[in-house]
Amino acid sequence: MTPGSSTADPHPIHEAEDPHLAKKKFLHDAAEHVRDTGHRAFVRKALGGYYASRDTQKARYRDWEQARDAASLAKWSAVNRLDELLPQFVVNFEANGGKVHWARTAEEARDIILGLLRAAKAKAVIKSKCMTSEEIHLNAAMEADGYGVVESDLGEFIQQLRGEPPYHFVFPCMHVRREEISDLFGKHLGTAPTDSPEELTMIARRHMRRLYIDADVGITGANFLVAETGQISITENEGNARLTAALPRMHISISGIEKVVANLDDLAVLLPMLATAGAGQPMTCYNTLYAGPRKPGECDGPEEMHLVLIDNQRTAILADPEQRDSLHCIRCGACLNVCPIFKNVGGFTYGTTYQGPIGSVITPHLRGLADWNHLSGASSLCGACTDACPVRIDIHHHLLHNRRNAAKTAPNRWEKLGHRLFVMVASRPWLFAAGGAAFRHTLWLMKKLRPPLLRDWLATRDLPAAPRASFRSQWRARS
Amino acid sequence: MSVSTSTTSSARDTILGRIREALRMPAPLPHMKSHAAEESATGGPKGLTILPADVARPWLPDGGDTPEERLALLTENLGKLRAEVHRVADTAAAAALLAGIAHDRGWRTVAWHGHPAIEPLAAAVGCEAHRVDGTAFDKNALEACDAGITACDAAVAQTGSILVSSGHCGGRALSILPHVHVVIVSLDQIVATLGDALDLVRSRYAGRLPSMLSFITGPSRTGDIERILVLGAHGPKELIVILVG
Numbered sequence: 001m002t003p004g005s006s007t008a009d010p011h012p013i014h015e016a017e018d019p020h021l022a023k024k025k026f027l028h029d030a031a032e033h034v035r036d037t038g039h040r041a042f043v044r045k046a047l048g049g050y051y052a053s054r055d056t057q058k059a060r061y062r063d064w065e066q067a068r069d070a071a072s073l074a075k076w077s078a079v080n081r082l083d084e085l086l087p088q089f090v091v092n093f094e095a096n097g098g099k100v101h102w103a104r105t106a107e108e109a110r111d112i113i114l115g116l117l118r119a120a121k122a123k124a125v126i127k128s129k130c131m132t133s134e135e136i137h138l139n140a141a142m143e144a145d146g147y148g149v150v151e152s153d154l155g156e157f158i159q160q161l162r163g164e165p166p167y168h169f170v171f172p173c174m175h176v177r178r179e180e181i182s183d184l185f186g187k188h189l190g191t192a193p194t195d196s197p198e199e200l201t202m203i204a205r206r207h208m209r210r211l212y213i214d215a216d217v218g219i220t221g222a223n224f225l226v227a228e229t230g231q232i233s234i235t236e237n238e239g240n241a242r243l244t245a246a247l248p249r250m251h252i253s254i255s256g257i258e259k260v261v262a263n264l265d266d267l268a269v270l271l272p273m274l275a276t277a278g279a280g281q282p283m284t285c286y287n288t289l290y291a292g293p294r295k296p297g298e299c300d301g302p303e304e305m306h307l308v309l310i311d312n313q314r315t316a317i318l319a320d321p322e323q324r325d326s327l328h329c330i331r332c333g334a335c336l337n338v339c340p341i342f343k344n345v346g347g348f349t350y351g352t353t354y355q356g357p358i359g360s361v362i363t364p365h366l367r368g369l370a371d372w373n374h375l376s377g378a379s380s381l382c383g384a385c386t387d388a389c390p391v392r393i394d395i396h397h398h399l400l401h402n403r404r405n406a407a408k409t410a411p412n413r414w415e416k417l418g419h420r421l422f423v424m425v426a427s428r429p430w431l432f433a434a435g436g437a438a439f440r441h442t443l444w445l446m447k448k449l450r451p452p453l454l455r456d457w458l459a460t461r462d463l464p465a466a467p468r469a470s471f472r473s474q475w476r477a478r479s
Numbered sequence: 480m481s482v483s484t485s486t487t488s489s490a491r492d493t494i495l496g497r498i499r500e501a502l503r504m505p506a507p508l509p510h511m512k513s514h515a516a517e518e519s520a521t522g523g524p525k526g527l528t529i530l531p532a533d534v535a536r537p538w539l540p541d542g543g544d545t546p547e548e549r550l551a552l553l554t555e556n557l558g559k560l561r562a563e564v565h566r567v568a569d570t571a572a573a574a575a576l577l578a579g580i581a582h583d584r585g586w587r588t589v590a591w592h593g594h595p596a597i598e599p600l601a602a603a604v605g606c607e608a609h610r611v612d613g614t615a616f617d618k619n620a621l622e623a624c625d626a627g628i629t630a631c632d633a634a635v636a637q638t639g640s641i642l643v644s645s646g647h648c649g650g651r652a653l654s655i656l657p658h659v660h661v662v663i664v665s666l667d668q669i670v671a672t673l674g675d676a677l678d679l680v681r682s683r684y685a686g687r688l689p690s691m692l693s694f695i696t697g698p699s700r701t702g703d704i705e706r707i708l709v710l711g712a713h714g715p716k717e718l719i720v721i722l723v724g
Contacts, residue, residue, distance in 0.1 A: 046705055046706040047706070049702075049706050049707075050706060060540040060541075061538060061539060061540055062537060062538055062539065062540070062541060063537075063538040064538075066538040067538040067539055069509075069538075070538060072509040073508075073509065076506075076508065076509050079506075080502065080505070080506055082498050082502065083495070083498050083499045083502050086495070086498065087495065096688060096690075097690075102488075102490035102491040102494055103490060104490045104493055104494060108490060152713065153703070154701050154703040154704070154712055154713075155701075155703035158703070171702075171703065171706065172703070173703055173704075174703075174705075174706060176704075177705070178704055178705055181704060197704040197705060197707045197709055198709045200704055201701055201703075201704065201709040201711070201712055202711070204712075205711065205712060205713055208713060209622055213618045213619060213622060229681075229688060230688075231688065231692075237699070237700050237701060237702075237712065238699055238700070238701050238712035238713045238714065239655050239699040239712060239713040239714020239715070240712070240713040240714075242651070242655040242693065242714060243652075243655055243656065243713055243714070245651065245691070246650075246651035246652045246655060246656070246691075247618055247652060247656075257494065257498070264677040264678075264680065264681060265674060265677065267673070267677060268536070268539075268672065268673040268674035268677055269539065271673065271694070272539060272540070272637075272638060272673065279702070281696075282540065282556065282560075282638045282639065282696065283638040283639075283640055283673075283694065283696040284696065285695070285696050285697055285698070285699055285700055285714070286655075286693055286694070286695060286696070286699075286714070287640075287693070287694040287696070288691060288692065288693040288694070289691070289692040289693070290690065290691055291688040291689065291690050291691075291692075292690050293690060294645075294690055295645070295646070295689060295690045297646070298645050298646060298650055298651075298689070298690060299592070299611055299612035299613075299616065299649065299650040300611075300616075300645075300650040300651050300652050301645060301650065301651045301690050301691065305690075309494070311493075311494045311497070315494065315497035315498055315501055318497075318498060318501035318502065319497075319500065319501035319504070321504045321505065321506040321507070322506075324506040325506065325509060328509075391509075392509050392510060394510065
């Protein structure tokens with residue numbers, strides 16, 4: 001059994017079990033988090049260092065904006081040639097000795113991976129950070145089948161022990177204080193309390209070393225699939241993915257189909273930009289290209305390498321030319337780090353695998369617009385996300401596109417009625433004037449009565465004082 | 480696994496079919512700031528050419544124009560990454576330097592791989608030295624080693640990255656499992672940019688890629704606890720780069 005499943009506290013569910021409750025959960029959790037000023041201050045402080053180092057590294061680019069053009073074009077070209085590049089990648093990956101598995105859905109992906117574990121007679125599995133595995137709820141499926149699985153990335157390990165999903169898809173435990181981590185390690189690993197991040201990191205390091213060596217199977221994600229060479233590119237800082245792909249006898253990698261890039265030249269642009277935008281680094285510590293299992297003449301490495309390619313609704317996004325660029329996402333997390341909504345409501349409130357602005361764009365595609373359209377409103381439309389995106393995804397406009405699409409496919413009766421009434425009033429000047437006068441004289445009544453339709457709005461806002469005369473009569477008086 | 484194979488092949492056909500169907504509707508080009516990018520995007524067949532490398536690279540961080548600039552930049556970047564950098568004249572001097580480091584830090588065992596640049600160092604290091612690439616080497620023994628000594632494929636001035644491969648640098652584990660990674664870089668291995676290093680990969684390994692190529696950029700690190708930087712998360716706590724030449 002894993003440390004996470006055997007001993008974790010029963011914890012609140014962070015993902016809405018019933019999708020129809022997703023909106024209700026969002027509104028409830030958002031209100032809760034916004035009131036928690038301690039949490040907000042902690043998250044802002046953690047991001048402060050990121051802003052400083054990101055800006056230092058961006059300044060080293062001779063032209064960051066042109067680099068964004070190059071990165072955006074590299075991803076655009078790859079996604080719009082996916083019909084050609086994905087088969088090319090697969091042929092080259094298999095020529096390198098790897099085996100590709102295709103999964104239309106999360107369920108197929110889980111079945112493929114469980115089948116591989118059965119065939120390998122796996123006893124212990126070690127994993128490095130992989131958001132696609134969160135998307136398909138792999139750990140729960142593996143545990144249900146009796147496989148022990150340990151997350152090796154420090155942040156993911158902490159979240160696994162806490163029984164929580166990642167709070168942020170790049171910084172999984174950025175909301176957790178060191179004292180909590182010390183207590184957590186004390187409880188699960190029996191270590192002495194400490195308030196030193198370094199000592200806490202070393203506890204995880206010592207704990208994990210044995211597990212890499214003893215694991216039969218290592219599971220990783222993939223950041224880029226290089227069509228030209230059939231290599232998988234994995235980006236990380238800790239070295240846990242390197243160890244996961246070095247020591248066990250089987251390596252399974254999981255990737256969305258949209259991760260393909262045409263060639264190595266594109267990596268020369270995308271690898272440093274991913275690091276700078278995502279973590280404020282010139283490059284992350286390890287950027288590794290894998291071409292199949294251990295080759296003849298090599299002294300170590302896995303005997304088998306498998307890649308599970310997952311669609312899981314990505315082709316639905318591909319079929320929407322307007323929002324196709326949301327598949328350009330390299331999961332750097334920059335849009336979360338600058339988003340005023342993310343910073344105020346926190347990562348769990350979204351109830352999604354991918355949080356923040358990009359998550360709000362793609363989740364309605366992955367899991368249904370009817371149940372997830374409320375995320376399109378989780379934005380001030382300030383555009384900070386779009387400005388931060390290293391591959392120039394038009395994020396905040398896509399939130400508007402989703403709102404429009406939702407209004408078309410599943411119109412809200414009350415909203416429709418309201419708009420119709422407004423059109424009726426606004427297109428008749430006498431009615432508009434009369435309506436305005438009525439409002440001016442009854443505004444105080446609204447404040448007092450708080451009619452149900454306005455109650456949510458008034459809960460966090462004050463009505464302005466009513467002007468004594470209409471704009472039109474004031475204008476006439478001036479001229 | 481025959482059932483699973485047939486499922487996966489029909490899944491392949493479905494997914495590729497959906498992709499072809501989806502791409503029948505073209506998507507607009509991304510909003511771009513620079514005309515150079517737009518021109519090169521629309522220049523080639525179908526208007527879909529990848530940016531040529533020489534167009535992309537002048538926008539990225541500088542990699543240095545001369546060997547002196549590249550050496551200076553590499554040294555500076557490695558320093559910022561908290562790697563330890565030494566410069567020596569030749570292999571004999573490198574061996575003496577490493578023996579001194581091993582002695583000062585009380586190393587008991589080091590691991591190395593068969594390579595002309597590494598062998599003299601292993602011979603002179605003055606503590607137990609295990610060669611990992613000969614016969615099968617025990618993972619537990621490697622984990623217990625104080626340091627792993629490897630050669631490299633290239634060093635990148637632009638980012639301070641060291642490129643190692645499973646083919647020429649002692650496999651996958653030697654540069655990641657021991658607590659210290661010592662890497663020997665000959666000055667003629669320094670390239671300006673990541674693009675140059677990847678060009679080198681392409682020409683050196685065309686058709687017979689090593690199973691792993693890794694750009695190592697400083698010692699292993701994490702910021703997962705309150706975004707505070709800690710070195711030595713799972714990989715080496717120290718990266719010692721010995722520049723020879």
